[in-house]
Amino acid sequence: MSWQDKLRNVQPYEAGEQPQIKNLIKLNTNENPYDPGEKVKQAILNFDSSHLALYPRPDADALRQALADYHHLDTRQVFVGNGSDEVLALIFLTCFNGQEPVLFPDISYSFYPVYCDLYQIAYKKIPLNQDFEINKADYIQPNSGIIFPNPNAPTGLCVSLDMIEDLLKHNQDSIVVIDEAYIDFGGQSAVPLIQKYPNLLITQTFSKYRSLAGIRLGVALGSQEVIAKLYDVKNSFNSYPVDSLAQAIGVASMEDSDYIQQNAQKIIETREYTKSELKKLGFVMPDSKANFIFVKHPQYDAQKLFLQLREKGILVRYFHQPRIEQYLRITIGTMEQMKILVHEIENILKA
Amino acid sequence: MSWQDKLRNVQPYEAGEQPQIKNLIKLNTNENPYDPGEKVKQAILNFDSSHLALYPRPDADALRQALADYHHLDTRQVFVGNGSDEVLALIFLTCFNGQEPVLFPDISYSFYPVYCDLYQIAYKKIPLNQDFEINKADYIQPNSGIIFPNPNAPTGLCVSLDMIEDLLKHNQDSIVVIDEAYIDFGGQSAVPLIQKYPNLLITQTFSKYRSLAGIRLGVALGSQEVIAKLYDVKNSFNSYPVDSLAQAIGVASMEDSDYIQQNAQKIIETREYTKSELKKLGFVMPDSKANFIFVKHPQYDAQKLFLQLREKGILVRYFHQPRIEQYLRITIGTMEQMKILVHEIENILKA
Numbered sequence: 001m002s003w004q005d006k007l008r009n010v011q012p013y014e015a016g017e018q019p020q021i022k023n024l025i026k027l028n029t030n031e032n033p034y035d036p037g038e039k040v041k042q043a044i045l046n047f048d049s050s051h052l053a054l055y056p057r058p059d060a061d062a063l064r065q066a067l068a069d070y071h072h073l074d075t076r077q078v079f080v081g082n083g084s085d086e087v088l089a090l091i092f093l094t095c096f097n098g099q100e101p102v103l104f105p106d107i108s109y110s111f112y113p114v115y116c117d118l119y120q121i122a123y124k125k126i127p128l129n130q131d132f133e134i135n136k137a138d139y140i141q142p143n144s145g146i147i148f149p150n151p152n153a154p155t156g157l158c159v160s161l162d163m164i165e166d167l168l169k170h171n172q173d174s175i176v177v178i179d180e181a182y183i184d185f186g187g188q189s190a191v192p193l194i195q196k197y198p199n200l201l202i203t204q205t206f207s208k209y210r211s212l213a214g215i216r217l218g219v220a221l222g223s224q225e226v227i228a229k230l231y232d233v234k235n236s237f238n239s240y241p242v243d244s245l246a247q248a249i250g251v252a253s254m255e256d257s258d259y260i261q262q263n264a265q266k267i268i269e270t271r272e273y274t275k276s277e278l279k280k281l282g283f284v285m286p287d288s289k290a291n292f293i294f295v296k297h298p299q300y301d302a303q304k305l306f307l308q309l310r311e312k313g314i315l316v317r318y319f320h321q322p323r324i325e326q327y328l329r330i331t332i333g334t335m336e337q338m339k340i341l342v343h344e345i346e347n348i349l350k351a
Numbered sequence: 352m353s354w355q356d357k358l359r360n361v362q363p364y365e366a367g368e369q370p371q372i373k374n375l376i377k378l379n380t381n382e383n384p385y386d387p388g389e390k391v392k393q394a395i396l397n398f399d400s401s402h403l404a405l406y407p408r409p410d411a412d413a414l415r416q417a418l419a420d421y422h423h424l425d426t427r428q429v430f431v432g433n434g435s436d437e438v439l440a441l442i443f444l445t446c447f448n449g450q451e452p453v454l455f456p457d458i459s460y461s462f463y464p465v466y467c468d469l470y471q472i473a474y475k476k477i478p479l480n481q482d483f484e485i486n487k488a489d490y491i492q493p494n495s496g497i498i499f500p501n502p503n504a505p506t507g508l509c510v511s512l513d514m515i516e517d518l519l520k521h522n523q524d525s526i527v528v529i530d531e532a533y534i535d536f537g538g539q540s541a542v543p544l545i546q547k548y549p550n551l552l553i554t555q556t557f558s559k560y561r562s563l564a565g566i567r568l569g570v571a572l573g574s575q576e577v578i579a580k581l582y583d584v585k586n587s588f589n590s591y592p593v594d595s596l597a598q599a600i601g602v603a604s605m606e607d608s609d610y611i612q613q614n615a616q617k618i619i620e621t622r623e624y625t626k627s628e629l630k631k632l633g634f635v636m637p638d639s640k641a642n643f644i645f646v647k648h649p650q651y652d653a654q655k656l657f658l659q660l661r662e663k664g665i666l667v668r669y670f671h672q673p674r675i676e677q678y679l680r681i682t683i684g685t686m687e688q689m690k691i692l693v694h695e696i697e698n699i700l701k702a
Contacts, residue, residue: 001449001450003523003525006446006524007580008446008580010584011587012584012586012587029406031404031405031406035401036403040403044395044400049386049387049392049395051565052387052391052563052565052600053385053386053564053565054382055380055564055565082433082592085588089589094358094359095358095359097358097359098357111588144357145357173352174354174357175358198354211403212403212404213403213404213407213591214405214407214594214595214596215403215594215596216592225355226358229358232363233359235364236361236364237364237436237440237462239364240436241434241437242567243565243566243594244566245565245597246596
């Protein structure tokens, strides 16, 4: 057996492109078009670089306190990690150690099956219905855990809090994870259910709503028991994943929540405008509550449109995947960007 | 099976304490006593916070280019991650997929067996000899990989480049990982061997030599084939672990290498002073080439000394572990700090 034979074989994930092209309208990775705010800017300017010689606070206590205050939770109900990808991987490793499969939708965040493979966890993909909706009854079967995004990605569709509560009632022997990466663009967060259901775990991120994709901050909110276990597992192999600057920036962002909510409101208005304009051009789409929309034109090939938009300097996301190969996921940018998008699509459809 | 039964059980790692005590002399986690330098300071001041709304460059190209230039390697021979703990975990996952056990010393970095357990990799701990030295012949046996720190931790002892090359010649079917977290305090790096041995992988860190423990930057250097595989595996489950600010700070640090080398020289001189003073007080120790020393007093209990120093506001590291329970690991701070340490130890021994 050669050393090459001892290397792990994987199918690398292809993230949305990050090309360095001038004047590109980048609507492909669900980034927020607004900057992270004055308080984040000041936090960076005021950061004493000599502190970087020391390891970060391993428990990120100031940041967890700010998150706890914001969500009306105890600090011990808050976990922070290096982006929600790290947090999600850790949740799979920590929480899904049963005999039955973990359940998640067939059309959903593409890393869920990857985390299962990584930690040798059995899983079952549950097909969404033809309207891309989650059917509650499908999640009332033996399982080692349940996870789905709310709103779901890439559809943008939300489920109600009543349905989540009903799922929790029917799954009191498993951890139910609601991935709320996009919750703050019009969905209703399940955070208030945490006090009632110790097996509910919620993930959030600073990347979208708080315009901080560049800093890598992910969050898990849940019962003290589950959060303590997440820290135990993390600390068993990686003591300091969240760096000192990211902690300081996270705290500053929490203090600028009014500004950030105003940006989200602008994104919501721009989303509704974009939906309405694209419907006029014949597009159909689920009713997204996220900072992206998921659109299909019954008479126009999605991949062709993707490539034509790319030629015009507009980058959206196309997935080579069963069931969704005629859809494009389009991030909501500024109103100005979306007007250009609508205009270019109109020209392409006319031609 | 309850949801609690589905949680993973682990023994949490206890990192060196990070207490927030004023005037504490903190010699317990091998941090660098000097600040990371003027260029890092300027990089933070000049960072445009609006860029944080976008995801980081996933390939960290500018930082990898700076590292490649510094080490006379190609960019494709450089991997960067969120601290060397992340890099090491990824190496275990990627490189050690054989049938035989992975080999490492019994006294070494305590996370190696943890990574093996995490990814279900068999391992064999090879006892160091009575002088804490690595015996080359022990590593010439069937294995799925070899890893040890050079200098070793917590002993500080180095092996020669000749010995590493000999090990590589005898292990051409396995990846040999040299963990060079502490190499820049007087050891000889194995980086020049990379061009000759495609199965050699070297890890380094910005935490110690570059005074950037707070920013979480770890590095792997090796053949293009192995580095490409590390990126494939990383990208399969975590696209953006190194944040934008950390990338910018890393580049700035590479540009300030003269200043950083001057700090390392001061640490080396302070280390040799401290060794000499503690020897006068009756301590014995391996000949450390790291930014810490590993000392034992034949007539004085190590744990007792640890606690007495803690009462004086001096924090060093004590390990409850077989073979080394009479040793203390002491980080080399400033000359002023080490003079206080020597003075306090002298008083304790007299009393």
